[in-house]
Amino acid sequence: MAKKVKPGHVLGGLLVAGGIFAIIHALTRKAKAAGLVGDLDNDGAITWADYNILVSYIVNQGTPAGEVIIAQSGLTREEFLRRADVNGDGEINALDITALEILLEAPPEPPPEPPPDRSVAITLKNPPYSNVIERWQMRLYPYKGAGSITFRWSSLLRINETAKYGNLPSEFKPPFPLQIELFYDLGGEDWEVRHKFQSYSQLPGYGLYWPVWIPDFGSYYFNYQTKEFERVL
């Protein structure tokens, strides 16, 4: 990081010299905005190096030395002047140094938190009775604690289809228990449960249970052979 140069007293008598450039600047303000205001070395970021350039420019504004600073920036003249007007008031003066200083000393804005993806998707892997099982269905329960009667049904899925539950409300907290039923086709619209299990023994009507839990929101395979959830990458 370049050493910060304090503008201090050197600026006092030099601000008037900016007048002619303020006029030029005003004429070019409509130019298409291309880069970051304040980025005078054109490296894509605002740093103390830009601050030092701005101070040097303002000190030398209206002199050949000022023109050299513009030329060294690699920017077009109008783009340099646009970026040097940090506070956007149409003039380049000490107020822009203050504005740039505020930008530099402000804590960086934390990146916005992406909203959590409150969805669960389960696909079966190695389901049993693969010669006769054609459909499956699943219920997703909201939390590991027993006793909840709130749950989400999947539709009746083909055996290779994924059960998806999107926009789950806040009461759905991982890890999630589940119930699965596997069906075979009786013909017509009739299906018979061939196999079922659940994460709990307590819920009625499900003798089989394996104490396995969907670990989190996200997409998983449930591997019937290992009885584990495998995250879908």
Ligand SMILES: [Ca+2]
């Ligand atoms: Ca820069």
Ligand SMILES: [Ca+2]
């Ligand atoms: Ca300004």
